[in-house]
Amino acid sequence: MNDISPTLTATSLTKIIGKKTIVDSVSFELQRGEIFGFLGPNGAGKTTTIRMLVGLIRPTAGHVTICGFDQRREFEQAMRCVGCIVENPDLYRFMTGRENLEHFARMLGVAMSEIPRVAELVSLSHRLEQRVGTYSLGMRQRLGIAQALLGDPKLLILDEPANGLDPAGIREIRELLRRLAEERGMSIFISSHLLAEIELTCDRVAIIHKGRILREGSVRELISSRREMELRVDDVGRAETIVRERNLSFRTDTDRIWVAIEEPDAPPLIAALVQSGVNVFHAQRRTQSLEDMFLEATGGESVD
Amino acid sequence: MIIPLIQNETLKILRRKRFAVVAAILFAIIALVTYSQYRRLNELRNQNWRAEIQQRVAAMQNTLRRGRVNETWARSMRAEINRLQFYLDHDIEPNKPTAPIFVRTFANVAGFLLLPLLIGILGSDIVSAENAEGTDKLLLTRPVRRWKVLTAKLITLWTFATLTLMSGAALAYTVSAPFLPRGGWAAPTFTGFSVAKGSIQIDAVRQLPLWKDTLIAYGLEWFALLTVACIALLLSVLFKSSAAAIGTMLASLIGGTILTRISPDWTAGKYLFVSALPLADYYTGEPPPYDGMSMLFCIGLLGAWAIVATTISYIIFTRRDVFG
Numbered sequence: 001m002n003d004i005s006p007t008l009t010a011t012s013l014t015k016i017i018g019k020k021t022i023v024d025s026v027s028f029e030l031q032r033g034e035i036f037g038f039l040g041p042n043g044a045g046k047t048t049t050i051r052m053l054v055g056l057i058r059p060t061a062g063h064v065t066i067c068g069f070d071q072r073r074e075f076e077q078a079m080r081c082v083g084c085i086v087e088n089p090d091l092y093r094f095m096t097g098r099e100n101l102e103h104f105a106r107m108l109g110v111a112m113s114e115i116p117r118v119a120e121l122v123s124l125s126h127r128l129e130q131r132v133g134t135y136s137l138g139m140r141q142r143l144g145i146a147q148a149l150l151g152d153p154k155l156l157i158l159d160e161p162a163n164g165l166d167p168a169g170i171r172e173i174r175e176l177l178r179r180l181a182e183e184r185g186m187s188i189f190i191s192s193h194l195l196a197e198i199e200l201t202c203d204r205v206a207i208i209h210k211g212r213i214l215r216e217g218s219v220r221e222l223i224s225s226r227r228e229m230e231l232r233v234d235d236v237g238r239a240e241t242i243v244r245e246r247n248l249s250f251r252t253d254t255d256r257i258w259v260a261i262e263e264p265d266a267p268p269l270i271a272a273l274v275q276s277g278v279n280v281f282h283a284q285r286r287t288q289s290l291e292d293m294f295l296e297a298t299g300g301e302s303v304d
Numbered sequence: 305m306i307i308p309l310i311q312n313e314t315l316k317i318l319r320r321k322r323f324a325v326v327a328a329i330l331f332a333i334i335a336l337v338t339y340s341q342y343r344r345l346n347e348l349r350n351q352n353w354r355a356e357i358q359q360r361v362a363a364m365q366n367t368l369r370r371g372r373v374n375e376t377w378a379r380s381m382r383a384e385i386n387r388l389q390f391y392l393d394h395d396i397e398p399n400k401p402t403a404p405i406f407v408r409t410f411a412n413v414a415g416f417l418l419l420p421l422l423i424g425i426l427g428s429d430i431v432s433a434e435n436a437e438g439t440d441k442l443l444l445t446r447p448v449r450r451w452k453v454l455t456a457k458l459i460t461l462w463t464f465a466t467l468t469l470m471s472g473a474a475l476a477y478t479v480s481a482p483f484l485p486r487g488g489w490a491a492p493t494f495t496g497f498s499v500a501k502g503s504i505q506i507d508a509v510r511q512l513p514l515w516k517d518t519l520i521a522y523g524l525e526w527f528a529l530l531t532v533a534c535i536a537l538l539l540s541v542l543f544k545s546s547a548a549a550i551g552t553m554l555a556s557l558i559g560g561t562i563l564t565r566i567s568p569d570w571t572a573g574k575y576l577f578v579s580a581l582p583l584a585d586y587y588t589g590e591p592p593p594y595d596g597m598s599m600l601f602c603i604g605l606l607g608a609w610a611i612v613a614t615t616i617s618y619i620i621f622t623r624r625d626v627f628g
Contacts, residue, residue, distance in 0.1 A: 047628065054445040056626040079447035086445065087628055090438030094319045103315065106308035107446040147442065 006031050007155045007187035013052050013062040022048045024211040030187045037202035038191040045211040046191045054084050083153035089144025093133035097143050108151040118146040137164030156188045162197050174201050207297050214297045228258045232282040239278045309456030326422045330472050334479045341401040342483040353397045361388050376568040379591045402485040403477055404514050410476040411521040416582035420532040422468055424553035427461045427536025429546030450622045465529045493517040524583035531606040538613040541621050564593040577609040
């Protein structure tokens with residue numbers, strides 16, 4: 001694989017069960033070293049898409065290419081490049097952490113000496129000899145990630161990796177993922193409903209709703225595409241007229257007006273408002289959060 | 305490449321303590337039977353075995369004369385009468401319990417229900433438990449083709465079926481040896497009593513040393529258990545819950561046995577795998593429940609069941625979508 005070709009390509013993935021279209025022609029690409037966020041409410045088709053990526057579900061149409069290998073025809077080569085957690089980090093509860101890692105190392109043909117290294121990465125070395133049944137959800141999450149890191153995959157697919165972790169744990173895992181992406185050029189696919197988490201961790205994000213991708217782009221791009229300034233004024237009516245004269249888009253509230261405006265154009269607008277007798281109490285730039293964008297894109301249906 | 309997978313499956317069965325349960329059940333049952341045999345041995349010391357056997361033969365002949373038994377039972381009784389008569393004619397005491405005879409009898413007694421049931425316990429959750437616990441999502445997203453995963457499971461199951469049979473035999477000997485006479489592996493046995501058109505075919509009777517006879521009986525039983533393992537695998541693939549898989553196995557074993565006993569007229573019943581399962585019994589001389597069930601037919605039937613069950617398992621397992 002050369003460095004320019006994408007690590008993961010999903011081409012118009014579709015899953016139809018009976019007459020219901022669960023996933024509708026979903027396409028995206030993951031470049032080397034990129035962290036990609038997959039965002040959507042429950043039942044949006046997130047998990048079905050992930051299951052198609054890793055070969056648990058056969059797509060009705062479309063295909064998946066991993067590291068240049070066709071995931072169906074060259075399953076073994078393709079999956080050798082992937083570490084994943086699908087839905088919950090379900091491991092064998094009746095075996096110890098170490099036995100679980102040994103189990104999956106055997107399937108990969110990876111040396112047992114890898115185990116202390118991956119356990120160290122997720123800070124789980126001290127609990128390896130205990131049965132997984134005694135682990136908390138957060139520890140199972142860590143063990144799941146350790147398992148996914150066995151064999152040095154080029155692509156990591158994690159379903160809700162923040163689940164069950166406390167804030168410190170979330171931060172630790174986020175830093176680990178960023179490090180893996182930056183230092184080793186690992187591509188990471190994360191699905192989540194925690195918008196703030198995606199915003200902090202990911203480079204690029206796709207929003208999926210009712211089986212279709214509504215938006216896709218870099219996190220920065222999606223956020224900065226909707227910059228606006230919030231103004232608190234005493235006379236919203238008159239302010240509106242002035243904004244309209246300048247052909248700017250806006251929305252209003254009882255005492256506030258939000259104007260889509262670039263930074264250099266802000267002072268003249270404020271001056272114009274003041275000149276025409278509108279009192280401006282407060283002016284602030286506001287970047288639209290992923291959450292606003294999500295609500296807008298899905299038409300107000302809540303996440304989760 | 306398949307060896308590490310077999311190692312994994314073996315570890316899972318051991319860690320789930322399934323084999324420990326099987327060994328414990330075997331031990332408990334064998335200990336109980338040994339105790340009853342031991343008591344019988346003490347009673348026999350004061351008895352005339354010839355008189356006892358003549359009595360049993362007479363009782364069975366009376367029942368037959370009254371004609372109230374159905375054809376299956378009647379055939380079975382006629383065969384038994386012939387066998388006992390043979391022992392009387394040759395002055396051989398057939399029922400004296402010894403440890404080797406106990407081992408030999410175990411193949412017949414445990415073969416048609418107990419051992420298949422234990423294999424059912426071992427096998428029914430080999431796939432369904434991964435389903436129920438959600439571990440299939442990891443198992444099937446590793447760079448190993450699904451058919452290889454299933455093959456490792458089948459081989460592991462066969463290995464444990466073999467181990468179960470061997471531990472049954474070993475336990476039967478070691479538990480009974482302190483209480484019953486230990487020797488007698490070379491004692492003569494008589495097999496091949498068969499009933500053709502109501503009369504006995506004495507010429508078909510073969511005399512074998514007990515150890516050889518035991519090996520043959522266990523060999524047949526082993527083949528039957530491998531078939532049961534294939535069917536358990538299929539149930540495990542079909543059902544998501546282990547309980548449903550084990551339940552179905554139990555129901556088909558018991559249901560099939562009852563069916564062959566109460567409706568011998570329904571001849572299609574001879575194609576059920578349960579009809580052919582007591583291979584060791586048929587070898588000893590117990591007539592199969594339906595006409596036209598030769599030893600070769602039974603072995604072929606079991607083989608066919610095994611192949612069909614395994615094929616369906618592979619088709620379903622390698623193609624199905626794995627949902628949550």
